[in-house]
Amino acid sequence: MMNSVKIYSTPTCVYCKMAKDFFQKHNVKYEEFNVAEDEKARAEMVQKSQQLGVPVIDIDGKIIVGFSESELKKALDIK
Helix, strand or coil: CCCCEEEEECCCCHHHHHHHHHHHHCCCCCEEEECCCCHHHHHHHHHHHCCCCCCEEEECCEEEECCCHHHHHHHHCCC
């Protein structure tokens, strides 16, 4: 089953890079939005998470703020 994964990030965010590395390691396809440049994506991110911190990760509508390997594994059903 394919999850719908979106990550709202900025180019300089260390935790965003960690999350993207995690996705690549586990072959998770994701859509990335650079909220430093994309105002529409930034507004969408704030609406979903109620805050400006990145990364904001949306997995099938479940919002995870920040990088938590255990939370990502649980949300993506990775053992």
